[in-house]
Amino acid sequence: MTTHWGQRAVALLIATFLLLFLVVPVVQVIFVAFQTPGTGTFTLVNFQDFFNTSLFREAFWNSLYVAAMSVLVATAFAMPLAYFTTRFEFRGAIVVQTLGIIPLIMPPFVGAVAMQLLFGSNGSINLLLDEWFGINIPFMEGLNGVIFVESIHYFPFILINLSASLNNIDRAMEESAQTLGASGLRLFRRIVFPLAMPGYIAGASLVFIKVFDDLGTPLLLNVNNLLAPQAYLRISSIGITDPMGYVISVILVGFSLLAMWVAALALRGKDYSTEQRGGGGLAKRQMRPWEKVLSYGVIAFILLLVLSPHIGLTLLSFGTIWSFSVLPDGYTIDHYQEVFAQSPQFITNTLLYASLAALIDVTIGTAIAYLVLRTKIAGREWLDYAAMAALAVPGVVLGIGYLRTFFGVPLPWSGQPLASWWVMLVIALSVRRLPYALRACTAALQQLSVALEEAAENLGAGKLATVRRIVVPLMVGGIIAGFVTSFATAAVELSATIMLVSRESDAPLAYGLYVFMQTAAGRGPGAALGMIAVLIVGVATYLSHRIIERGQRARGLADEY
């Protein structure tokens, strides 16, 4: 009975957290969607208007199209990387996995500037193509540009989740197929990939929802016939407070929930957990020389493509003037000096905020995953849905909601408004990034056989001890993946940040970037700051991969014979 009580308490705690820091602030803002403009009475007429408006219908279909295409393209990027690094003895697998997550760290503004400088209609690639062949490829124009950038930006979600899933497959599953004559891509398609489905679907649904709801990329590419930018433009226009912005927010939240529900349905009733975990994942095979050349070639090409924003960023951060030319006119380290001289607090604040937020995320994520998959507490799925709904809440809406909800509450010790306390920024970041951690934790737990926990309970371990000593250690790969994703993306979060920063000394890096990128002279230092963000996240990712790898090797060796 006591264990039950404990689970309930945890569920209640999380529910309170979500209610306080997600539901209430968001409802504070989006209730406008249900008001008659002007009079404030309840109405659904705004939704009727939405569906009657051809611009919005178009935006809706465009958003769907862009999200679906981005999933496809992102899969094409992620699949080979995940496949090669998990299936073969691969020199530099950790490096590939680490580099593979970097695109998630697209620092706001500078990332788009770098992409334009490389792939824009007058960017490096097109200038070269024009010089050599007299052609111009519209990589960055319209919806194609959005799909291109989004799939580069978000494909790591698939990479991370798919790799984690692949690493969790019982080796015998694959070997039995091999003895039956399957090999190579066929084996992957028929056995390995289906078994990694939970991870793939987790990643793909994240990409879908994220792209569907994403604001930054379309705005920076100046594409506005999508839902999220429509919402944003209508919420944040000077002087205009159009309820449509909030209606679109409600629709974004609703649609994201629907997408998650569909993903959950797709996985329902399929027991993908593997009884004998600890085979150390798939057997890694040595590659033949020509295979090596081919796979390194493919990987190098993909990495070059997905890292191009960062290559551009590097050039930008060291370049003097880069304008209508293939490469910058000259190189300098002045931008870095300026950043370190002026704003070191941006970097330390970011490290602090992002790691705290990610810590909160994996804690709550693990707890929710456990409650959903392992307990029968009524309404437990709603915790999952609510947490995932954060994915669909535009950062601006959350930011405004926080100001509305917490600004009137003074801190007991200083009397300063609660909303302007830096901890609220951490909480906002953690709420924004919770879905990433949650999906990673859920996928990890899904692959974990209940028998392992039952064994522990059978040996006298209570629920809490079982979670602490068995579940969490076995989930550690997924948890770290979740931590990294949350950390990495929180480190460059802008929209909520910009609403909540109330003091420059409390500001994180994204805010610094924003400040730099408001001026012509700030482009170089902005890029330098962006590079620093990327490096911080890159190092953190690399270290956590090392930890995962070491853990697997320790387990793997014991099983070799």
Add this chain to the structure above:
Amino acid sequence: MSSCNSVLRAALFCAVTLGLVAAPITSQALEDKLVVVTSFPKDLTGKFKTEFEKRNPGVKVEILSKKTTAGIKYVQETAANNNSDIFWASAPDAFEVLKGDGLLQKYTPKAQGIPEKVGAYPINDPDGYYSGFAAAGYGIMWNTRYIKAKKLPPAKEWADLAKPIYHGHVGMSAPSRSGTTHLTVETILQGEGWEKGWALWKEIGGNLKTVTERSFGVPDGVNSGEFGYGIVIDFFGLSSMASGFPVEFVYPTVTTLVPANVGIIKNAPHSQAAAAFIEFLLSPEGQKTLLDPKIMRLPVNPATYAMAPAGFPNPFKDKSIGAAVKFDVDLSKKRYNVVNSLFDVMVTYRLDDLQAVTRAIQKAQAAAANRPGDDKVAALVSEAQALVAAVPVTEAQASDPSFAGIFKKKRKKKADVLPKRQAEVEEQWDNFIRKNYAQALAKAEQALLMAR
């Protein structure tokens, strides 16, 4: 109201005189902190912060950089428990929004030598809620490498940007996103008249490569060479040049000089420091700081221009800058949101259609030029042009308060029931626009076929 005013003035006067009397020990009289919410870039704010702190030791200036819209939201949302002192931004309309919400504190600066108007625009808020400290005007900047590579001439007037050679080479920000862009749109509407003004904007709109979300997106795009020409506020152009980018900037004949403003937020916790800050901005030293190569804004004190580098525009001397249009602030205010919304519906959200129809008309025109005297083709082209140019709202309607009110949420009374909802109106406009653009496209294509 007036008694209230005089009390306030007296209080302020006292405060300021105290500050002046106590000049040698100034810092004693001021609070130890000043919180400034601003949309200005770091290059500008940092410089003023340093200079102000140097002159007022003991006062720590905290700069909160937010884009204008977010800054307004921030001040609105935090009003209940306000801890910001100064709102400092370009667009006068941002201040109008705050003023309308009763979130600004009246303050009349003491600084001497500042005229009433710059160009045709009053420098200070006539109601005394905010003051101009610098002037800025919209103009055209271009990337010299870009235009050389594409063999294009510089564009010096708005009408130039409507020429077929510039198709796909121009960038601008939407008026709904940027208060200063709004002023440029409004300036042309006032200068050319409602119908002709919109016709020109659509011709320019049809040449746009992109409508950027941020106003800085335009200079950014020109600096990168993403597009060749940008409709930008002067300091973006001037500071880009000063930063070494291969760009140039001109003021077209028709432009409005607009003051960049500063105001004290209601219930400011550090009101004396706030007043001191405004006075510093308007002081000769503060005005001179505007000439810093990274800032490059037009001082509002004509005397400061004596220290400006050669070639720096001086609107107080060169009457051609910003004086061609007598800017009607009231008119602008009345139809503010309608103009923004119209621009978005007709240009921003239908840019692809507008580009296509504009291109088709330009081609048809070129083809028709080879066949002078073919009235049919010419008639089709001008029909197409008329269809594109048509505006779904008349000038009178646009400034009718009951109609314009649809685009604002805040009502004076609950009983003010609106005739329609914004989304409904916009959908009607959108239908009108799409139909017109489609018909115009068909006519232009037909004309092109006939001309061939």
Add this chain to the structure above:
Amino acid sequence: MTGQLAGVSIDNVNLYFGNNHVLKDVTLEIEPGEFFTFLGPSGCGKTTLLRLIAGFGKAQSGRIRIGTEDVTDLPPWKRNVGMVFQSYALWPHLTVRRNVAFGLEERRLPRPEIRQRVDAALELVGLLELGERRPSQLSGGQQQRVALARTIVVEPQVLLLDEPLSNLDAKLRVQMRQELLELQRKLALTTIFVTHDQEEANTTADRIAVMEAGVIQQVGTPAELYDNPTNRFVASFLGTANFIDGTLSEKKGQTVFRSGSGIEIPLKPGQLHAVKGDGAGEHSVMFRPQSVVIQSAGAARQQQGKVTIKGAVRHREFLGSTIRYAVSVGDTVILVEDSHRRGEAPHNIGADVELNLASEQVILLSG
């Protein structure tokens, strides 16, 4: 459903995991159609060897041939071997039928043939009606049968079974191993079975290879291994054994084994093949507990060719059909199994007894 009969020959295979020498000079010849078992404690390398035959892992030296084909460098999917995994490794995302059909689909057989062969295989294991279920909906024994059906349906040249019965309960295990054997006989399939359970090995195997520490200790039929173990490990791994250490000496032209505690056992020349060189130094002999006859002291009738050893009962276990005594002889303890008949009184603990041992029951071990 028979593939062509093929044997497996393993030639001088060495395999290391890092510094760990996991398989040492392994050489084996497995006959076509034979039911062959690798028996040994966990960690002895038996599964590693099995996996090598399947194509998983790579030996640093040595060759493996299946039939006439050298498969050493072939990947698993190019070797026609079937393997049943300890965990069965049934794919949870496929139905039973799709699981079984998998290997045939990989071989690009026409659909009708696949259907017919899957039906036949499922029928063979008695699961025809469960074809549309998912593996998670089956019991352990059913999963085992599916795994088996999935493997044999492709008619492999060799069937490899990696402790396939270890996840089943005892009763099912006995039943399954009989089924397995019947199936093997029916299909006449060369089968290699890995187990650590000597009973499982004895009841199924034609021949057994006993492995320990990466070395094949002895190969033979179950009876050969039981009766003529070549070393202490094999002797003790297959059943209970008494070991006595001592030296060899010549007495009246006959070789006699003498232990420290004074037990003397004369050995015939036929029992001495394990002796190398002049036979000097320490030696051990082994005999099974049931080879010893136990009698109360004094009641002994000296029997021709039998050694009599005096001792005292130290411990006694009643096993039903037999009674097992531990008898102290000096400082050695000899285990004795005496068949039990109704009404017979057992020897009491502490009682002096005489043990009679026919010397031909004694095996001189080589190590």
